[in-house]
Amino acid sequence: MLAGEEGFGCQRAMELLVALGKIYDADRLIPIVSAHLSGVSYKTMGEGGLLFLKELSGDARVTVPTTLNPAGMDLQRWRGMGVDANFAAKQIEIITCYSHMGVETTCTCTPYVIGNLPGIGEHVAWAESSALSFINSAVGAMTNREGGPGALAAAIVGATPEYGLHLKENRAATIVIEVGDIREIFDLSLLGQAVGPIVGGGIPYFRGIHPELEGMKLLAAAMAASGSVAMFHVEGLTPESDEQVLDGLEAISIGRRELDVAKESLQTADEPELIALGCPHLTVKEVRELAKMLEGKQRVKDVEVWFCTSRSVRDECTKEVEVLERFGKVVCDTCMVVAPIEDQYSVTGTNSAKACNYLPTLCSQKVVCASARELLEGLM
Ligand code: F3S
Numbered sequence: 516m517l518a519g520e521e522g523f524g525c526q527r528a529m530e531l532l533v534a535l536g537k538i539y540d541a542d543r544l545i546p547i548v549s550a551h552l553s554g555v556s557y558k559t560m561g562e563g564g565l566l567f568l569k570e571l572s573g574d575a576r577v578t579v580p581t582t583l584n585p586a587g588m589d590l591q592r593w594r595g596m597g598v599d600a601n602f603a604a605k606q607i608e609i610i611t612c613y614s615h616m617g618v619e620t621t622c623t624c625t626p627y628v629i630g631n632l633p634g635i636g637e638h639v640a641w642a643e644s645s646a647l648s649f650i651n652s653a654v655g656a657m658t659n660r661e662g663g664p665g666a667l668a669a670a671i672v673g674a675t676p677e678y679g680l681h682l683k684e685n686r687a688a689t690i691v692i693e694v695g696d697i698r699e700i701f702d703l704s705l706l707g708q709a710v711g712p713i714v715g716g717g718i719p720y721f722r723g724i725h726p727e728l729e730g731m732k733l734l735a736a737a738m739a740a741s742g743s744v745a746m747f748h749v750e751g752l753t754p755e756s757d758e759q760v761l762d763g764l765e766a767i768s769i770g771r772r773e774l775d776v777a778k779e780s781l782q783t784a785d786e787p788e789l790i791a792l793g794c795p796h797l798t799v800k801e802v803r804e805l806a807k808m809l810e811g812k813q814r815v816k817d818v819e820v821w822f823c824t825s826r827s828v829r830d831e832c833t834k835e836v837e838v839l840e841r842f843g844k845v846v847c848d849t850c851m852v853v854a855p856i857e858d859q860y861s862v863t864g865t866n867s868a869k870a871c872n873y874l875p876t877l878c879s880q881k882v883v884c885a886s887a888r889e890l891l892e893g894l895m
Pocket of ligand 1 (some may be wrong): 584585645795796851853
């Protein structure tokens with residue numbers, strides 16, 4: 516592969532993996548069972564990225580099941596989002612390149628709820644910081660915090676250098692977090708926001724929380740954005756939590772005061788022009804809960820509302836989608852961060868600490884950080 520005997524794209528992919536292996540002192544390549552790619556939106560990829568992708572997709576094909584992160588627009592209803600035609604044409608080119616390479620153009624950051632779910636102990640190469648932290652932690656699959664190009668190279672070669680979180684000894688907890696006073700799922704997002712900067716790239720071990728899948732994904736996303744956490748353990752819940760040796764580890768407590776401080780640190784405005792929920796993408800359960808909350812309710816304020824989810828989840832929830840669409844738009848394939856929302860809005864309200872971290876820098880937004888209930892009830 517490195518000599519180019521299997522084509523230009525495969526050679527470039529192998530060159531990248533060899534370089535990564537050398538940097539991180541890996542002994543060997545190990546086979547992977549799946550990949551998940553980020554770097555899909557034309558907004559973040561730009562002309563340079565598109566050019567690279569075009570070159571690679573000439574002859575390279577992925578060799579393991581590979582899914583794709585959100586793009587810069589709803590691929591079917593982009594006009595309704597106010598996306599301009601030039602952007603749309605570029606975005607479709609990107610998706611076509613990935614599709615040509617054999618990538619499943621799922622365009623969601625929760626691939627683990629729509630079929631790309633590795634097993635415990637299986638090696639994968641996933642980009643998308645929230646998703647990779649979720650599968651390392653909640654599932655017990657093994658991936659490093661890949662960038663888009665590294666994950667794509669691994670998907671083409673079908674292997675990744677063995678270092679970091681692919682090695683059991685690097686998956687041990689580094690700090691204990693004692694949590695008190697979690698009242699609602701939104702608090703788990705704030706918890707992640709509070710913990711990320713303290714932990715940095717370490718591995719926290721949580722006591723005092725019992726999140727379901729939806730809480731885990733919010734927590735994972737927030738810590739990956741406010742710090743660079745790629746894995747965590749939850750006592751009695753995550754698959755590797757029982758093996759942890761906690762003696763001698765630093766322990767800190769997070770309670771209501773720290774959660775309030777985390778919320779205040781994210782909030783920079785009071786009146787949203789756009790309310791966007793679904794970072795990471797809404798699951799079926801979340802869509803159903805939102806529909807229940809909004810059934811029969813009228814929106815009084817003229818604020819744009821987006822419910823961001825995967826196309827699969829949308830297709831599974833047709834009745835609930837009807838309820839949500841009376842209130843706003845159920846937007847698929849994209850999200851409030853990777854879509855070019857800055858062309859239309861300057862203040863966004865969201866319940867996701869991850870989105871609150873990225874909206875100011877990637878979308879020039881001021882941010883209203885509140886629970887989904889608070890944000891939506893503010894419109895009635
Ligand atoms: Fe997903 Fe976009 Fe958030 S990719 S995790 S909804 S920033």
